[in-house]
Amino acid sequence: MKQFLLIFLAGFILVGCNDQATQMVSDPVVCATINKGMDMINKRAITDSIDTYYAALRGDSTLVDICINAGRVKMAYERVKDFDNVRVWGKIEKVDCVHAGL
DSSP states (O other): HHHHHHHHHHHHHHHHOOOOOOOHHOHHHHHHHHHHHHHHHHHHHHHHHHHHHHHHHHHOOHHHHHHHHHHHHHHHHTTOOOOHHHHHHHHHHHHHHHHHHO
């Protein structure tokens, strides 16, 4: 039973309160807190993926690694539905992947 509750709670936290059905059942204060936490996690994921991309550019990384890291940045922006940055990083990914021969 404890495992089920932990899995349910983890799923609720990962989904957040953006779903209309979830908002009807949940306390608005709890939803706001969860959504704020998800925003922080998503911003951190974007920052970390950008840092990893630039570290790959500076380091011993292969061209394929650079291509993959550009794709990770694009996916991080897709997750938060920031489509302007998705387009920017999609172009970067395309150029990097062409340089990698992919």
